[in-house]
Amino acid sequence: MASQESRYSPAELEPRRQQRWAELGLDRTPEPSDQRSDNFYALSMFPYPSGNLHMGHVRNYVITDVIARAQRLKGKRVLHPMGWDAFGLPAENAAIERGVDPAAWTEQNIAQMRQQLSRLGLSIDWEREVTTCRSDYYRWTQWLFLQFLDAGLAYRKEATVNWDPVDQTVLANEQVDADGRSWRSGALVEKRKLRQWFLKITAVADELLDDLESLKGWPERVRTMQANWIGRSTGATLRFPLAAKASEAVEVFTTRPDTVYGVSYVVLAPEHALVDQLTTDEQRPAVEQFRQELEAISDQDRVAEDRPKRGVATGGTVVHPFSGESVPVWIADYVLPDYGTGAVMGVPAHDSRDYAFASHYGLPITTVVVKPGSTAADGPADEAFTELGELIHSGPFDGLRDEAAKQAVIDAAAAAGVGEAKVSYRLRDWLISRQRYWGCPIPVIHCDDCGAVPVPEEQLPVELPADAELGASGGSPLERHPTWSQVACPRCGKPARRETDTMDTFMCSSWYYLRYTDAANNEQPFSVEATKAWLPVDQYVGGVEHAILHLLYSRFFTKVLNQRGLVECREPFARLLTQGMVQGITYRNPTTRRYVAPAAVTDPQQPLDPESGEALEVFFEKMSKSKYNGVDPGTVVDRYGADTARMFILFKAPPEKDLEWDDADVEGQYRFLQRIWRLCAAAQESGLSIAEPLPLPSQLESSDQELRRAVHTAIEAISDDLEGEELQFNTAVSELMKLSNAMGSSLAEAAAPVAQEAVRTLLILLAPFAPHLADDLWEQLGGAGSIHQQQWPHLDPNALVRDTITVVLQVKGKVRGNLEVPADTDKAELEQLALASDVAKKWLEGNAPRRVIVVPGKLVNLVP
RNA sequence: GCCCGUGUAAUCCAAUUGGCAGAGAUAGGCGACUUAAAAUCGCUCCAGUGCGGGUUCGAAUCCCGCCACGGGCACCA
Numbered sequence: 046m047a048s049q050e051s052r053y054s055p056a057e058l059e060p061r062r063q064q065r066w067a068e069l070g071l072d073r074t075p076e077p078s079d080q081r082s083d084n085f086y087a088l089s090m091f092p093y094p095s096g097n098l099h100m101g102h103v104r105n106y107v108i109t110d111v112i113a114r115a116q117r118l119k120g121k122r123v124l125h126p127m128g129w130d131a132f133g134l135p136a137e138n139a140a141i142e143r144g145v146d147p148a149a150w151t152e153q154n155i156a157q158m159r160q161q162l163s164r165l166g167l168s169i170d171w172e173r174e175v176t177t178c179r180s181d182y183y184r185w186t187q188w189l190f191l192q193f194l195d196a197g198l199a200y201r202k203e204a205t206v207n208w209d210p211v212d213q214t215v216l217a218n219e220q221v222d223a224d225g226r227s228w229r230s231g232a233l234v235e236k237r238k239l240r241q242w243f244l245k246i247t248a249v250a251d252e253l254l255d256d257l258e259s260l261k262g263w264p265e266r267v268r269t270m271q272a273n274w275i276g277r278s279t280g281a282t283l284r285f286p287l288a289a290k291a292s293e294a295v296e297v298f299t300t301r302p303d304t305v306y307g308v309s310y311v312v313l314a315p316e317h318a319l320v321d322q323l324t325t326d327e328q329r330p331a332v333e334q335f336r337q338e339l340e341a342i343s344d345q346d347r348v349a350e351d352r353p354k355r356g357v358a359t360g361g362t363v364v365h366p367f368s369g370e371s372v373p374v375w376i377a378d379y380v381l382p383d384y385g386t387g388a389v390m391g392v393p394a395h396d397s398r399d400y401a402f403a404s405h406y407g408l409p410i411t412t413v414v415v416k417p418g419s420t421a422a423d424g425p426a427d428e429a430f431t432e433l434g435e436l437i438h439s440g441p442f443d444g445l446r447d448e449a450a451k452q453a454v455i456d457a458a459a460a461a462g463v464g465e466a467k468v469s470y471r472l473r474d475w476l477i478s479r480q481r482y483w484g485c486p487i488p489v490i491h492c493d494d495c496g497a498v499p500v501p502e503e504q505l506p507v508e509l510p511a512d513a514e515l516g517a518s519g520g521s522p523l524e525r526h527p528t529w530s531q532v533a534c535p536r537c538g539k540p541a542r543r544e545t546d547t548m549d550t551f552m553c554s555s556w557y558y559l560r561y562t563d564a565a566n567n568e569q570p571f572s573v574e575a576t577k578a579w580l581p582v583d584q585y586v587g588g589v590e591h592a593i594l595h596l597l598y599s600r601f602f603t604k605v606l607n608q609r610g611l612v613e614c615r616e617p618f619a620r621l622l623t624q625g626m627v628q629g630i631t632y633r634n635p636t637t638r639r640y641v642a643p644a645a646v647t648d649p650q651q652p653l654d655p656e657s658g659e660a661l662e663v664f665f666e667k668m669s670k671s672k673y674n675g676v677d678p679g680t681v682v683d684r685y686g687a688d689t690a691r692m693f694i695l696f697k698a699p700p701e702k703d704l705e706w707d708d709a710d711v712e713g714q715y716r717f718l719q720r721i722w723r724l725c726a727a728a729q730e731s732g733l734s735i736a737e738p739l740p741l742p743s744q745l746e747s748s749d750q751e752l753r754r755a756v757h758t759a760i761e762a763i764s765d766d767l768e769g770e771e772l773q774f775n776t777a778v779s780e781l782m783k784l785s786n787a788m789g790s791s792l793a794e795a796a797a798p799v800a801q802e803a804v805r806t807l808l809i810l811l812a813p814f815a816p817h818l819a820d821d822l823w824e825q826l827g828g829a830g831s832i833h834q835q836q837w838p839h840l841d842p843n844a845l846v847r848d849t850i851t852v853v854l855q856v857k858g859k860v861r862g863n864l865e866v867p868a869d870t871d872k873a874e875l876e877q878l879a880l881a882s883d884v885a886k887k888w889l890e891g892n893a894p895r896r897v898i899v900v901p902g903k904l905v906n907l908v909p
Numbered sequence: 910g911c912c913c914g915u916g917u918a919a920u921c922c923a924a925u926u927g928g929c930a931g932a933g934a935u936a937g938g939c940g941a942c943u944u945a946a947a948a949u950c951g952c953u954c955c956a957g958u959g960c961g962g963g964u965u966c967g968a969a970u971c972c973c974g975c976c977a978c979g980g981g982c983a984c985c986a
Contacts, residue, residue: 223981223982223983264913264914265913265914266913266914266980266981269912269913269981269982270912270913270980270981270982272912273912273913273981273982273983274981274982276982276985278985278986280986297986298985298986299986300985300986301986312986354984377984378984379984379986380984380986381984381985381986383985384985384986385985385986386986388986389986390986391986392986396986397984398984398986399986401984402984469985469986470985471982471985589980592980592981593981696921696922696933696934697921697922697934698921698922699922702915702922703979704921705920705921707920707921707935709935709936710920710921710934710935712935713934713935714934716948716949717934719948720949723949762925765925773923775921775922775923775933775934776922776923776924776932776933778933778934779922779923779932779933779934780932780933781933782932782933782934783932783933786933789950851929853928853929855928855929855966855967856966857966857967858928858965858966858967859967860929863929895966896966897966898928898966898967900928903928903929904928904929904967906928906966906967907966908966908967
């Protein structure tokens with residue numbers, strides 16, 4: 046080899062290796078074992094096929110690929126698939142802007158991205174490729190929707206929903222950020238009252254929250270985010286009968302039933318159904334005016350916390366369920382119509398919002414909870430006391446404390462028929478209707494007589510019409526289509542209409558990981574056996590931006606499918622790695638705030654604006670076209686090869702942290718691979734072959750022992766980095782560097798069996814990271830088969846053993862020297878040696894130490 | 910405001926989870942090789958771990974109080 050090809054040339058080597066892998070069929074998924082633990086499912090979040098592979102994708106898939114390859118070497122049967130989240134607005138927008146066919150546009154992008162991906166040397170089983178916009182996939186998305194419908198978990202209702210004015214469609218709550226902007230378009234969403242399809246995710250809110258505990262392999266951060274999003278609060282509902290009509294009551298939700306005697310008013314959301322009935326003629330103009338004012342301001346402003354709380358008395362009153370006193374009813378902007386019951390009891394003394402409201406409107410403030418042992422007079426009430434405590438002025442409940450007090454009130458309310466324990470959630474049902482064309486049609490037919498009728502299973506898929514007229518405005522294209530929606534009712538046969546909304550694309554991505562396990566199945570979306578063999582996904586890798594969205598929806602799907610006996614697991618993803626962003630070096634003119642392309646900067650040490658000559662700001666930011674800071678994966682592969690790109694991305698930062706792309710570091714990584722190439726070339730030249738494993742002699746030179754120690758240290762460290770609690774590819778790569786450094790200085794002198802073991806091991810350890818180079822060198826050195834068919838090296842604990850070790854000698858915790866001792870020296874001996882040492886003589890000045898701490902194998906600390 | 914994460918050398922990052930702060934890399938400096946340069950090889954400069962306290966024989970690591978940056982939630986009763 047070395048004779049014909051003495052230089053490392055990834056451009057020639059990599060395609061050659063990939064072709065060989067294809068011939069050997071290495072990437073094909075093996076039949077799963079009956080033993081679930083012998084199977085391993087490695088999964089990256091599948092991409093939207095934009096047509097352009099970017100570095101974020103590369104990082105994602107390389108991480109998963111390293112895991113998949115390492116698991117294969119460890120003898121696991123690995124499922125490592127890929128697919129396309131292919132429905133969505135970019136295709137439809139391209140169609141509108143350029144008149145192309147969304148399906149053709151998408152397929153072309155997929156072909157392009159598949160091509161770009163293929164260069165990275167990912168061990169993906171493309172036979173299981175899944176594309177959500179093809180009818181062989183979306184017929185099953187529709188089938189699953191019908192499962193939800195059958196379970197009573199899909200329903201249509203009129204509701205105030207988020208409307209994205211740019212994308213011209215509604216959005217789910219999860220798809221609107223804290224600033225009230227659409228996750229896709231960034232537009233401020235508007236409120237519209239529309240009749241829409243929802244999935245009842247709130248039905249499994251408890252499981253979604255409680256099972257987070259079991260997800261030990263998930264980042265804490267993601268679990269907290271989901272817990273926050275679900276927002277469970279436990280409390281009670283209490284009913285306050287109307288003074289004017291005792292058969293009706295205002296129902297409030299509270300987490301503090303113990304404060305019920307502190308109620309000085311009741312507040313309804315302005316939209317509440319009882320407002321009209323409660324409003325007196327005298328107050329009606331004020332109430333109407335207030336409601337109109339509220340309608341004029343955006344929802345976003347309405348819920349801003351710093352806004353003063355405003356409200357209006359309705360003039361009506363209700364009866365306190367315990368004291369029987371009359372309580373005035375108000376409406377206020379701080380009560381939300383769609384949380385709890387849309388009504389709250391105002392307890393100003395013990396709730397800061399109520400306190401602010403009551404102070405503003407001069408409503409009475411009655412203290413009913415105090416710190417145990419104190420009285421109301423003890424503290425000036427200049428703010429609400431929101432802690433739990435002891436009840437006073439609370440009739441029969443006086444003296445009760447904390448949770449017991451809450452429970453007593455709930456029990457009394459239940460006994461009297463005026464309330465009961467109740468749990469509320471922040472989580473809302475998932476709005477899945479979209480008024481766009483390029484999505485999965487909702488398989489329902491509306492009949493005037495039969496209502497919403499599910500499309501019979503045998504009629505699936507409900508296919509999208511190829512001839513829809515797409516346009517940026519004027520409602521859903523399916524609705525405008527002249528004939529598509531006209532069908533016969535499946536139940537009564539009368540003329541009826543198809544549902545013209547399509548599904549949220551998150552529906553498609555909520556079950557794709559299941560389809561991979563059984564991608565060719567034409568009878569069902571997946572078989573129970575297939576999902577049993579592979580699920581839950583052993584390692585899922587993707588961006589943290591889906592911490593709530595995709596990950597919550599997928600968990601929801603899994604729970605429902607589990608309840609219906611379609612899958613056995615209750616959670617889809619056992620371990621989750623949320624990878625950080627890839628950032629590019631970004632130059633900006635500080636005065637004009639315009640971005641400058643790195644190519645235009647002549648001196649990177651002193652970046653100046655090529656036009657004005659001003660000094661530029663330099664920072665790292667997520668790669669994007671508008672900032673000119675993107676690095677194209679294809680260019681990097683052209684220049685350095687896929688292996689360098691892979692190694693760099695893994696080495697530069699821990700996987701969950703953001704990664705700063707730096708060309709100088711890429712160069713360094715390339716040099717490392719070249720070093721390995723030269724190392725192997727030199728070994729081969731000196732006659733080393735790895736074809737036949739040579740037995741190790743029983744006696745080794747100490748330099749050979751040292752080399753073996755380096756080899757087995759690397760095995761131990763890298764195995765742990767790839768399998769331990771934390772995945773640490775960056776340190777694994779640095780262990781490879783350490784090993785290659787050690788080999789560089791000792792391989793030439795090493796005994797043949799030791800040298801052979803070292804080279805074999807280095808290459809196999811390298812194989813998951815730089816699969817092309819490792820495989821090529823393997824072959825050149827005479828290794829049998831592909832390196833990717835080998836076994837992960839076995840750790841020999843004896844190789845790690847040292848005869849002598851260095852023990853640190855401390856005096857009062859400060860390092861003052863060290864001792865060279867046999868490795869098995871025991872505690873007492875170490876202490877003796879330490880006390881007899883020069884260090885002891887010098888620092889203890891003849892006195893006996895007060896204390897001696899001995900940590901065997903580590904140190905001796907003398908405390909005078 | 911509440912919750913989570915991060916803060917170590919000029920830079921990116923390690924540190925067996927309480928035991929010698931530096932494994933690995935980038936950049937810089939010096940040297941070897943070279944007619945020279947690149948490449949390569951060798952050597953080398955640079956921090957006491959964001960700040961202030963505490964616990965301990967011993968703290969980057971544990972505790973308390975701050976600061977900075979990033980992220981999530983936020984009138985959710």
